[in-house]
């Protein structure tokens with residue numbers, strides 16, 4: 449399990465300790481931080497420092513320095529697990545995803561670059577252009593909110609690399625366990641309404657996005673990520689240009705003030721800090737569209753195989769999957785006590801047909817109660833009452849089956865070089881005592 453590390457991105461912006469004046473007076477006459485430094489600290493913490501003018505010169509607030517920062521990501525729950533701080537990547541422990549609708553502070557964060565620091569919603573614009581657009585247009589946030597009909601959908605966002613940490617041989621990249629997924633309510637306008645307004649030519653095959661984040665290298669000529677979807681997915685009713693999550697502005701780390709949302713597809717297609725959409729007459733060729741990014745072998749391969757670029761295919765709809773969100777793994781129960789086990793299940797563009805659980809390592813399965821999705825592309829809630837009759841160690845496994853009959857594999861599914869699409873059954877551990 450990754451340990452929380454200090455947020456280096458924040459620290460690097462802070463004054464260097466070595467520049468502190470160490471002249472003799474240091475201990476005899478207390479000196480205090482400058483107001484400009486205090487402001488930098490306050491910005492990093494996301495709040496003013498009470499009694500800040502009394503902070504001795506040369507001292508950093510401990511919250512920005514120690515190994516276990518209780519509020520390292522502004523606006524996010526302190527129990528998110530930080531996988532990387534530059535770029536920022538943090539996942540959600542399964543038990544924090546127990547709500548039917550994922551709250552803003554628990555949705556995972558996956559950044560490829562550095563988010564913009566100077567967002568002004570008043571001057572933010574979205575450009576629509578590309579070979580297959582009739583007339584390029586530029587819209588303000590206000591134009592989007594007033595000229596088009598807004599829609600709200602609950603949409604499942606899951607990183608294509610969710611579950612990567614289980615692959616063997618291991619795959620490079622963020623070692624997500626199960627927490628790069630969530631299903632908030634998004635409000636925005638339909639991408640198809642905006643594209644139609646600009647006029648789509650008949651040769652359109654793909655859309656691509658550009659965001660206002662910057663490349664990790666600091667090179668302004670490099671784009672951290674610019675992916676997209678086929679025009680057929682772009683034109684679906686639930687494909688949104690969204691400005692709101694659960695009725696509030698998008699959280700900064702989740703794309704404020706504007707993002708794309710394509711439920712059920714790798715979340716890498718859901719461009720954050722959205723500033724431009726291009727409609728292409730070919731498959732979009734932006735950053736991280738090239739092989740092997742967000743691609744898997746077109747045909748299954750043996751673990752460890754080197755796969756040529758041209759034999760890798762772009763990931764589209766995500767596979768069927770489920771999560772046990774209650775109880776929390778590691779819990780202690782009492783024998784004979786019945787417990788309602790809960791979770792969610794989702795299946796990309798498809799619906800989930802059934803969810804089953806096992807407490808005997810997959811030998812037998814019990815059917816769960818499964819609800820319909822709030823709308824297409826939203827995850828579905830399931831629950832089941834289980835009783836644990838003997839003292840000892842138990843595991844609960846959950847397995848979902850989609851509307852085409854595909855089920856989650858009990859352990860690891862097809863190995864692939866970049867470690868995408870691990871939809872193995874989620875397992876939790878329980879101890880039962882009398």
Ligand SMILES: Nc1nc2c(c(=O)[nH]1)N[C@H]1C(S)=C(S)[C@@H](COP(=O)(O)O)O[C@H]1N2
Pocket residue numbers: 555556557558559560561605606607608658659660661672673701702703714715716717718719720721722
């Ligand atoms: N502009 C921009 N959009 C982006 C990314 C990014 O780094 N920059 N990351 C993508 C990836 S790989 C994922 S999984 C999702 C994560 O969305 P979230 O951080 O809101 O959970 O955003 C996608 N959109």
Ligand SMILES: [Mo]
Pocket residue numbers: 558606607608609714715716
């Ligand atoms: Mo991702």
